[in-house]
Every structure is written in C-alpha cells, then in structure tokens.
Amino acid sequence: DLDPAHRRDGLGLTHLSLAIVLASVLWFGGHGFVATFTTTVVTGAIGVFDVVAPVMFAGAALHILRHPEAPKQQNGRLIVGWSLFSLTAMGIAHIVLGNPSPSDGALAMRAASGWVGWLFTVGIVSGVGPSVTVVLLTVLLFFSVLIITATPINSIGAKIRALRSDVNEYLGSSPQPTIQDSVHPNVADIESDLVVLERDNSLSVPVSTQ
Numbered sequence: 001d002l003d004p005a006h007r008r009d010g011l012g013l014t015h016l017s018l019a020i021v022l023a024s025v026l027w028f029g030g031h032g033f034v035a036t037f038t039t040t041v042v043t044g045a046i047g048v049f050d051v052v053a054p055v056m057f058a059g060a061a062l063h064i065l066r067h068p069e070a071p072k073q074q075n076g077r078l079i080v081g082w083s084l085f086s087l088t089a090m091g092i093a094h095i096v097l098g099n100p101s102p103s104d105g106a107l108a109m110r111a112a113s114g115w116v117g118w119l120f121t122v123g124i125v126s127g128v129g130p131s132v133t134v135v136l137l138t139v140l141l142f143f144s145v146l147i148i149t150a151t152p153i154n155s156i157g158a159k160i161r162a163l164r165s166d167v168n169e170y171l172g173s174s175p176q177p178t179i180q181d182s183v184h185p186n187v188a189d190i191e192s193d194l195v196v197l198e199r200d201n202s203l204s205v206p207v208s209t210q
Contacts, residue, residue, distance in 0.1 A: 008064060008065075009065065011064055012060075012061045012062075012064035012065035013061070013065075014061075015057045015058070015060045015061035015064065016057070016058060016061035016065075018057045019054045019055075019056075019057035019058040019061060020054075021034060021038075022038060022042065022050075022053050022054040022057065023054035025038040025039070026038065026042070026043075026050050026051055026053065026054065027051070027054065038050075043110050043114065044106065044109065044110060044114055044115060045114045045115050045116050046090060046113060046114045046116050046117070047090075047093075047094070047109060047110050047111065047112050047113040047114035047116075047117060048093065048097070048110075048111065048112065048113065049086075049089075049090055049093070049113060049114075056086075063078075077147060077148075077150065078148065080147060081144050081145075081147035081148035082144075082148060084140060084143070084144035084147065085141065085144035085145065085148065087116070087120050088120075088137045088138075088140040088141040088144060089141060090113035090114075090116055090117040090120065091113065091117055091120045091121040091133070091137045092134055092137045092138065092141070093112065093113050093117065094112045094113035094114075094117030094118060094120075094121055095121060095125070095130045095133060095134055095137075096134070097111065097112040097113070098111075098112060099112070099121070099125065099130055100112050100118070101118060101122070102115075102118070121133055121137070124136065124137075
C-alpha cells in the first residue's frame, strides 16, 4: 500500500495534469482526440465557463499539495462552498446569456453555461420565471461566499472592520478620530490646555512701574 502522503501527492498531481491538458486545449487551441473530447464534454457541460476549468483544477491541485493535513471539515466546507458558488454563477450566466435549452442546439448551449447551467436553472425558471430566478441565485451566490470564507452573517460587520484596520495598518495611516474622541478630550489634553492658558495669563498681566 502507498503511504497516505504519496496518495495525496498523487491526487494533487493528477489535478495538476488535468489542468495542463485542459489549458493546452482551451487556451492554446490544441488538436486531436483529446481536443475533440474536451470540447464535447467540458465545453458542452459548462459552456463559456470552460476557460476557467484549468484554473479550477490547478487551484485544487495547489490546495491538496500545500495543505495535505487540512481537516476534513475544512475541506468539506470548501468543496460545498465552491460547488455552490460555481453552480449559482453558471446559473445566473446561463439566464443572462439567453437561457438556451437543448432544443436550441449545442452551439447555443455552449454559448451560455452548457448542460450544467440549464439543468441547475430549468426547474426554478419554470416555477418563478427568469427574473426571480436570478434574484434567488444571487442570494445563493452570497451564501456560498459566506461558506467559503467561514463567515456567519452576524459577524460580517466585525470582519469588515478588522479588514479596514488591517488595510490602514498596511498603508501606514492612522485611524480617523471618532465623534466621541472629538467631543470628549482626554485628561492629558485638558491639563495641557490649562498649562497653556495659565502661561498666557501670566504673560498678559501688566508690570507696574515706580
């Protein structure tokens, strides 16, 4: 039996090899049996999203190779999140690009989101129409981002503030004073103002001459 580490490496390299093959066909116009098979299966399945297929496989390969000890819970969350994100993005694009059906022909399907986009949206579109379907899929798209980033809705504000603080720290800018700070100065500022006021008063007292 292979060592578990070697099995993970093999899985990662398999994803990387698939990314290279897909890129050679979809990005650089490769020819031959593999190109025909890729066009029929990949482009037919996901349509215009075939150009990102190599990136998806390369990303999966890097994740497997760089994080072999990642917890199963984290991997499961990422799989669910990215799968939902991909499906909803393809569904929205399929409707925006004309919502073709198989009866419109293979070229029309490939010019949208292919069979995956059509299958994911056909039931919802038939029930509530394309416009409402896009709204519902947008909500699902937002939810998928929350899953990927492990962000509950009630902590979005805190994460935004933390991100803004990190950006300010990276840019070297100091935080802007709040209204509370400007209305209620601290004790050190008050004492400093009093010292300056006393000094000014002492300088303004006229000196009597004999």
